Amino acid sequence: xxxxxxxxxxxxxxxxxxxVMTAVTAxxxxxxxxxxxxxxxxxxxxxxxxxxxxxxxxxxLRIVMGLDQPLMTQFSVWLRQIFxxxxxxxxxxxxxxxxxxxxxxxxxxxxxxxxxxxxxIIALVMGNLATSRFRSIRRTTDWAEAIFLSAPQYTxxxxxxxxxxxxxxxxxxxxxxxxxxxxxxxxxxxxxxPALALALAPGAQMxxxxxxxxxxxxxxxxxxxxxxxGLSPWRLSVHAHHNALPPMITVLGIxxxxxxxxxxxxxQIFSIPGLGALVVQSVSLRDYTLVQxxxxxxxxxxxxxxxxxxxxxxxxxxxxxxxxx
Amino acid sequence: MSDLLTAVPPGGLDPTVPLVLxxxxxxxxxxxxxxxxxxxxxxxxxxxxxxxVTVLLGESGSGKTVFARSITGLAPHGAQVEGTAMFGGVDLxxxxxxxxxxxxxxxxxxxxxxxxxxxxxxxxxGGQIAETLLQHRQVPDRRAARQRAIELLNQVQIRDPERVxxxxxxxxxxxxxxxxxxxxxxxxxxxxxxxxxxxxxLDASVGAHVVGLLDDLRTRLRTAILFxxxxxxxxxxxxxxxxxxxxxxxxxxxxxxxxxxxxxxxxQHEYTRALLAAEPSAAVPRGRLAVVPDAVRTRRDWGPLRExxxxxxxASGSETNR
Amino acid sequence: MTLTVVTPGTVEAAPRFxxxxxxxxxxxxxxxxxxxxxxxxVIALAAPLLPLPDPLxxxxxxxxxxxxxxxxxxxxxxxxxxxxxxxVYGMRTSLFAGVVPILxxxxxxxxxxxxxxxxxxxxxxxxxxGVDLLFAFPGVLLALLLAISMxxxxxxxxxxLTLVWVAPVARIAETEVGRIRELDFVTAARSSxxxxxxxxxxQIVPVAxxxxxxxxxxxxxxxxxxxxxxxxIGLGVPSPQPExxxxxxxxxSAVYSDPSLALAPVIVILLLSTLFPLVGDGLRxxxxxxxxxx
Numbered sequence: 001x002x003x004x005x006x007x008x009x010x011x012x013x014x015x016x017x018x019x020v021m022t023a024v025t026a027x028x029x030x031x032x033x034x035x036x037x038x039x040x041x042x043x044x045x046x047x048x049x050x051x052x053x054x055x056x057x058x059x060x061l062r063i064v065m066g067l068d069q070p071l072m073t074q075f076s077v078w079l080r081q082i083f084x085x086x087x088x089x090x091x092x093x094x095x096x097x098x099x100x101x102x103x104x105x106x107x108x109x110x111x112x113x114x115x116x117x118x119x120x121i122i123a124l125v126m127g128n129l130a131t132s133r134f135r136s137i138r139r140t141t142d143w144a145e146a147i148f149l150s151a152p153q154y155t156x157x158x159x160x161x162x163x164x165x166x167x168x169x170x171x172x173x174x175x176x177x178x179x180x181x182x183x184x185x186x187x188x189x190x191x192x193x194p195a196l197a198l199a200l201a202p203g204a205q206m207x208x209x210x211x212x213x214x215x216x217x218x219x220x221x222x223x224x225x226x227x228x229x230g231l232s233p234w235r236l237s238v239h240a241h242h243n244a245l246p247p248m249i250t251v252l253g254i255x256x257x258x259x260x261x262x263x264x265x266x267x268q269i270f271s272i273p274g275l276g277a278l279v280v281q282s283v284s285l286r287d288y289t290l291v292q293x294x295x296x297x298x299x300x301x302x303x304x305x306x307x308x309x310x311x312x313x314x315x316x317x318x319x320x321x322x323x324x325x
Numbered sequence: 326m327s328d329l330l331t332a333v334p335p336g337g338l339d340p341t342v343p344l345v346l347x348x349x350x351x352x353x354x355x356x357x358x359x360x361x362x363x364x365x366x367x368x369x370x371x372x373x374x375x376x377x378v379t380v381l382l383g384e385s386g387s388g389k390t391v392f393a394r395s396i397t398g399l400a401p402h403g404a405q406v407e408g409t410a411m412f413g414g415v416d417l418x419x420x421x422x423x424x425x426x427x428x429x430x431x432x433x434x435x436x437x438x439x440x441x442x443x444x445x446x447x448x449x450x451g452g453q454i455a456e457t458l459l460q461h462r463q464v465p466d467r468r469a470a471r472q473r474a475i476e477l478l479n480q481v482q483i484r485d486p487e488r489v490x491x492x493x494x495x496x497x498x499x500x501x502x503x504x505x506x507x508x509x510x511x512x513x514x515x516x517x518x519x520x521x522x523x524x525x526x527l528d529a530s531v532g533a534h535v536v537g538l539l540d541d542l543r544t545r546l547r548t549a550i551l552f553x554x555x556x557x558x559x560x561x562x563x564x565x566x567x568x569x570x571x572x573x574x575x576x577x578x579x580x581x582x583x584x585x586x587x588x589x590x591x592x593q594h595e596y597t598r599a600l601l602a603a604e605p606s607a608a609v610p611r612g613r614l615a616v617v618p619d620a621v622r623t624r625r626d627w628g629p630l631r632e633x634x635x636x637x638x639x640a641s642g643s644e645t646n647r
Numbered sequence: 648m649t650l651t652v653v654t655p656g657t658v659e660a661a662p663r664f665x666x667x668x669x670x671x672x673x674x675x676x677x678x679x680x681x682x683x684x685x686x687x688x689v690i691a692l693a694a695p696l697l698p699l700p701d702p703l704x705x706x707x708x709x710x711x712x713x714x715x716x717x718x719x720x721x722x723x724x725x726x727x728x729x730x731x732x733x734x735v736y737g738m739r740t741s742l743f744a745g746v747v748p749i750l751x752x753x754x755x756x757x758x759x760x761x762x763x764x765x766x767x768x769x770x771x772x773x774x775x776x777g778v779d780l781l782f783a784f785p786g787v788l789l790a791l792l793l794a795i796s797m798x799x800x801x802x803x804x805x806x807x808l809t810l811v812w813v814a815p816v817a818r819i820a821e822t823e824v825g826r827i828r829e830l831d832f833v834t835a836a837r838s839s840x841x842x843x844x845x846x847x848x849x850q851i852v853p854v855a856x857x858x859x860x861x862x863x864x865x866x867x868x869x870x871x872x873x874x875x876x877x878x879x880i881g882l883g884v885p886s887p888q889p890e891x892x893x894x895x896x897x898x899x900s901a902v903y904s905d906p907s908l909a910l911a912p913v914i915v916i917l918l919l920s921t922l923f924p925l926v927g928d929g930l931r932x933x934x935x936x937x938x939x940x941x
Contacts, residue, residue, distance in 0.1 A: 024780075025780055025783045028780045028783065029783055029784070032784070032789075032792065033792060035796075036792040036793065036795070036796035037792075037795075037796065038796075039796040039797070040795055040796050040798075041798045146676075146921065146924065146925060146928070147921055149924065150868050150869075150872075150920045150921040150923070150924040150925075151917055151920055151921060152871075152872030152873075152875060152876060152916060152917075152920050153872075154875070154876055154879055154895070155872075155875075155895070155913050155916045155917050155920070156917075158895065158899070158902070158909065158913055159910075159913050159917070161902060162902060162906040162907075162909055162910060162913070166902055166903055166906040167906050167907075220439075220442040221437050221438065221439045221442040221443045222442050222443065222444075222445065224399070224437075225435065225437045225442075225443040225506075226445070227399075227429070228399055228429050228430065228435035228437075229429060229430035229435070229456075229457045229460070229509060230425075230426045230427065230428065230429035230430030230431055230457070230460060230461060231426075231430070231456065231457070231460050232426065232460065235456065235460065239445050239448075242445070242447050242448070243445065243446070243447055257784075257785040257786075258785060258786075260785050260788070261785035261786060261787030261788055262787070264787055264788075264791070264876070264880065265876055265879055265880070268879075268880070269899065279788075279791070280880045283791070283795055283880065283881075283882070284880070284881055291795070295788060295791075295792060298785070298788055299783060299784050299785070299788060302783065302784070302785055303783050316447070317447060318446070318447060318493040318495070319446055319493070319495050
């Protein structure tokens with residue numbers, strides 16, 4: 001192994017640096033989540049055992065839960081448990097957290113994945129329309145973009161639910177699949193509305209990035225020069241989109257965070273058993289072990305996605321990958 | 326006008342050789358948001374011959390780029406072009422997009438001004454050269470394209486072409502990028518090359534090499550070159566053959582047109598004279614800096630060109646014509 | 648031929664520039680949005696003075712009355728409370744929770760950003776990396792964590808939301824200050840003897856202010872959305888206090904039986920969330936001079 005070459009390889013140095021930053025951020029996230037949960041007013045033992053428990057019982061439970069230890073010790077114990085894969089025990093569901101999180105993660109990933117795909121499609125369509133030759137198309141797209149960007153995801157989700165599932169029963173109103181039918185088309189029809197509700201804002205944001213990139217390219221020499229070579233409109237489009245991709249990916253990475261946040265509400269509204277719904281439920285049930293674990297997971301997914309976006313960009317853009325000559 | 330174009334200098338071209346590009350009556354105007362239109366170029370023409378360099382000489386704002394692009398079918402967005410620009414039987418000023426796409430890159434090559442933004446930064450150089458070749462079906466497949474690309478890079482004096490093919494644009498120098506742009510411009514054997522200030526973004530010595538390369542190529546390939554510049558020194562460098570010409574542009578009009586040696590050594594128009602006088606040189610005695618008078622620079626009604634000597638025409642409104 | 652430099656009389660009179668007022672430079676979209684928002688704000692502020700039924704008390708026997716019922720133009724909610732009244736009072740709370748955190752966050756963020764922008768590399772890195780860490784959380788999640796850890800209530804809601812937005816404002820402020828600091832007029836000020844951070848601040852901050860303020864204004868929309876969202880999952884003001892998000896939540900259970908009633912709060916939230924960014928955009932265009940047509 002040529003270690004020296006590896007150490008000098010720009011790409012590897014880049015990824016390593018970003019990974020370290022991500023790890024530090026992950027630690028910070030863990031700290032915030034932990035101390036936020038611990039600061040919640042009220043006595044967890046009381047919540048779990050109820051008001052007709054005795055002080056001794058509550059004290060015992062507190063000792064079992066490790067709540068009598070100093071905070072720092074609790075924190076390191078919690079960290080160690082996480083690394084061992086033990087996320088705690090959810091009292092509201094009577095199961096280890098790890099069992100609960102698995103399927104919920106799947107559902108959220110499915111929803112998030114579908115939303116991301118839809119967002120990219122929206123971005124491509126709107127971004128290209130926004131650079132159309134016709135002024136009326138451009139203006140309509142601008143308006144749509146402004147609305148998509150600012151409409152809060154839960155409002156849109158509710159609107160979709162009312163309009164397309166209740167008033168006009170085109171789509172099913174909730175859940176991930178109709179009972180007994182796990183076919184892809186069924187899942188698709190269930191996931192379309194919630195994914196669309198999540199995808200509007202990120203899609204519009206990416207569309208903006210695409211539009212800016214294309215107009216910039218048109219005003220530099222690149223696109224006019226390529227046109228002067230007699231290249232077909234398709235090839236010109238490929239060049240333009242290829243160049244517009246890195247900023248779009250960065251935007252997508254950031255928007256995944258917005259989608260994760262929005263999933264909290266959208267899953268609730270469409271009754272999708274994902275991480276977001278889990279957070280909401282566990283908050284209202286005061287099951288703080290669960291809240292802790294899920295919040296940690298969501299935030300970690302976000303920073304990992306940001307890291308991935310940076311890595312993908314480094315791989316895509318030769319200027320980042322290879323540095324200046 | 327035709328007298329000028331067919332006047333034969335000692336050792337010059339055969340007057341019966343057809344023109345590569347014959348543009349006449351070109352008027353370019355831009356519609357303004359307030360409803361009016363601004364006419365930038367008002368009724369001028371130009372004829373280009375094979376193996377001949379024609380320099381469009383003028384300062385920024387003289388309309389040289391707009392004119393050159395309009396007569397080659399690359400008019401800026403929103404421009405309205407009137408007149409004709411015949412190239413191989415096609416009127417470039419009014420051809421369809423499909424016709425233009427077939428000609429551009431294939432029979433008309435373009436060397437852009439800025440070497441930093443004329444190549445796609447995200448793709449390898451070899452791929453970009455091959456792309457034009459494949460688009461115009463100059464080669465049957467990718468492998469042949471790669472071979473041809475190496476030949477082209479050799480022609481533009483790039484050493485180690487195999488390595489350069491695999492590089493990305495930002496990994497090579499500006500001068501090399503410009504040579505690559507030239508390689509792409511000549512890749513399909515064009516009859517006409519438009520070079521828009523190809524050396525102005527480069528260091529003087531690098532730029533001079535690039536200009537020399539273009540000069541050399543047009544002799545070997547018998548291409549016509551329409552060379553746009555504001556720099557008199559570069560103009561005289563590229564117009565190295567006796568049949569090369571200089572067209573001086575001012576305010577959207579051609580005010581002087583003739584063989585390079587005539588125009589640059591005995592200019593007849595006051596603007597050309599002022600330009601040449603303003604050129605810094607060690608030979609000029611110390612004193613006030615020569616400046617082109619405002620009255621000359623802002624005037625827009627110089628009138629049609631009139632021949633004042635064989636192969637040398639000046640605008641009728643010029644002082645020397647009165 | 649004599650060569651003179653400039654012949655007077657051949658130069659056209661220079662065009663006269665008049666700087667139009669800020670308001671007139673705002674594009675139409677922004678002005679309309681501002682007008683509507685101001686109208687809504689006035690209604691919300693004047694709520695106690697308006698002849699509205701009590702938003703807190705409801706008669707269960709008249710629950711979920713449809714639009715244009717007698718005395719209830721927008722119907723009633725699941726508890727029989729007048730929807731219009733609840734929406735108006737809810738707008739009050741939501742606007743408060745939407746605007747106040749942004750105001751405070753702008754102040755704090757501007758301070759942090761200015762310090763970071765003017766300071767040396769070490770302090771700058773320290774501050775900005777710290778701020779960046781806050782970015783690791785999706786805004787909603789951070790707000791949620793803060794809200795639950797501090798207990799439910801309007802005060803903690805405001806506090807939680809403020810903390811969420813300090814980071815973006817600080818970032819913008821730092822970028823602006825860092826950019827302005829390199830401009831020539833600052834160098835001129837410094838070389839003419841202006842020293843000390845205080846004087847630099849007096850020079851730089853007023854120039855940075857418009858961009859930062861324009862950015863903050865556009866944040867209000869997102870903040871209203873998040874505040875509503877928190878209300879939607881029960882972390883806003885405790886019920887029965889009306890708040891747009893919690894109203895939405897309550898109506899969710901009625902979605903299947905009376906979907907059109909739920910539309911009213913939906914539309915109000917949509918309106919508020921889309922209008923604020925338009926105002927912000929308009930302001931930004933006016934400041935940067937892009938909106939020269941009205």
